[in-house]
Amino acid sequence: MKLNYTTALAAGILSAGIAAPALAQEVLKLPNMSYRTGPFAATGTPHMNGQLDYMTMLNERDGGIGGVRIVFEECETGYNTEKGVECYEKLKSEGALVTQPWSTGITLQVLPRTNVDEIPMFAPGYGFSAMQDGRTFKWAFNPPTSYWDGASMIMQGISDGNLDSLNGKKIAFLHLDHPYGKEPLPLFETLAETHGFQFLPIPVGLTEMQNQSAQWLQIRRERPDFVIMWGWGAMNAGAITEAVKTRYPMEQFVSVWWGAHEPDLKLVGEGAKGYRAISWNFVDSESKLMQDVKTHVIDAGKSQLNQGAGEFDTTAYQRGILMSVILAEAVEAAQEEAGTPMITQEQLRKGLESVNIDEARLAELGAEEMMAPFAMSCSNHTGHASAWMIEWDGEKFVKVSDLLTADRAVIDPMVEKASADYAAANQPWQMNDDCAE
Known part of the structure; x- marks a missing residue:
């Protein structure tokens, strides 16, 4: 049975820096596989901090997404593929709405599991480039642009x-x-x-x-x-x-x-x-988006970022912010379509396909010139944003x-051939025949 939300006592919620509510309540569980240790920690950590801080900011400023607080629990992998698969199974058992592998190696290992388990995979700016084919990779998304x-x-x-x-x-x-x-x-x-x-x-x-x-x-x-x-x-x-x-x-x-x-x-x-x-992203520390993060998270002492090292002003930290912006937009789109803040994995999948971050939305977010506009759809799970x-x-x-x-x-x-080859090599493979595009 899939869980579309987690009800937990405050003492039982581990949210990697996001404070637990004082009373039991419904929350949106959006976990992340992190690597704050190991040979890739120097670049992994600021990205993790950015992703976490945006979700913390939504909790502090808006009370979460759609009025429901976010639990952004991290599972440490050290960029190790075997540990990544263990994290996937652990988080799946806890009713995660999404999996974020944070490694192309982990992505490739987890990809066939998500297609069976029907859990959206969110791999922003990394992973298997052929995942752009939403008809073949129904549950996998790699916005805003792929390695190819x-x-x-x-x-x-x-x-x-x-x-x-x-x-x-x-x-x-x-x-x-x-x-x-x-x-x-x-x-x-x-x-x-x-x-x-x-x-x-x-x-x-x-x-x-x-x-x-x-x-x-x-x-x-x-x-x-x-x-x-x-x-x-x-x-x-x-x-x-x-x-x-x-x-x-x-x-x-x-x-x-x-x-x-x-x-x-x-x-x-x-x-x-x-x-x-x-x-695909560019630093703008004075943008409304970044100033909101500073006010509600950094200055409030709710961040793990290294202020002394100037991490706030780095491309990596602000890219992490934008990664969580994309996921939060998908959650909001899913809530609107479902008519409820407590969404399922299937509803989040549809929310990801509905992401449309155009110029107007970038302005509303206060992120003009920080990234290019893009949109996803049933058949396009990447969006193909431009880059500088x-x-x-x-x-x-x-x-x-x-x-x-x-x-x-x-x-x-090339994507069409790679997708067909992948599906043929991993039979039986669930396709998304609802894609009419």
Whole structure:
């Protein structure tokens, strides 16, 4: 029997920093898999803090969502896939409305379970890119944009919109040797074959993240025209440090959004000037959204964020805020459609398909220019938001492009094939035949 809410005594509610109500009451259980420990904690923690603080802010400012308080319990995985599966089973047994895997490896392990258990999976900006296909992946969502979208936008950014100009050039792909790092490989390989550039994958093992001398020796030897980084945690700081030390031209060094992490760049400061990343969010600490979080959570002493380290002003922390914005919008949409604040997993799934964060809604949220508008639907579980190319100016990231948009003509046929292959390999597989789009 699926649980659509949890009734609990105050002493029994563990909400990772969100105060429990004084009396027993109905709550919305929206747990998160976190990794505040391990080699990825430095980048994982600010994202977790941002996600948690937005939900705390809704509790403090609005009394929750639809008048029902949120329990945003965390289950620590250390970015370990086995622990992630254990967290999934634990949270499922407790009646979670949603699962948030927070790792592409965990996502791939949990994905078939969610299709059987009928629990929405919310993987904002990560996971299996083919999850955009809502007809095949009825319960999985990866808004506002996917890794294949991100790779496409990076290629447009480094080619000034003309990928044929990369013909004959060499592009190194420095990536974590993990499902996350391997996820964009099919798209890069397709683009290399189509546009005639040489694609050189350079994997970084989990034990090599802080000592990448072998990888950067290969980069010095190969002399690529661009290095694209798909790293996380300690790997990013190690790569940026090595790039500066080996004097690789920073304007030729570009990362996916996880590499837009100010603490890593501040380690080398001016030395990293010119380094770029594609990013679907942009920092605006003076926005109404962020000031509401500051007033109701930070200043009230209800946050775990590291104020002394300036975490509030980082891309990672504010990206975490926006991740929870998207989930909260889905909950609200589900409540409106269901006509009740106490929604089921199925109703939340439909709420996710109804998310429409347009310019007007961004203005209402106080988040103009912090992210691009996007909308999801029955068949589109990603939304395909545009993103900016941002650049390190020696002290902070600045926007250096207009919004870039992924090439759907290349990506969508790849998604169609990947989705069909996945469903065929995981029979019996539940499809969503209600999608008429």
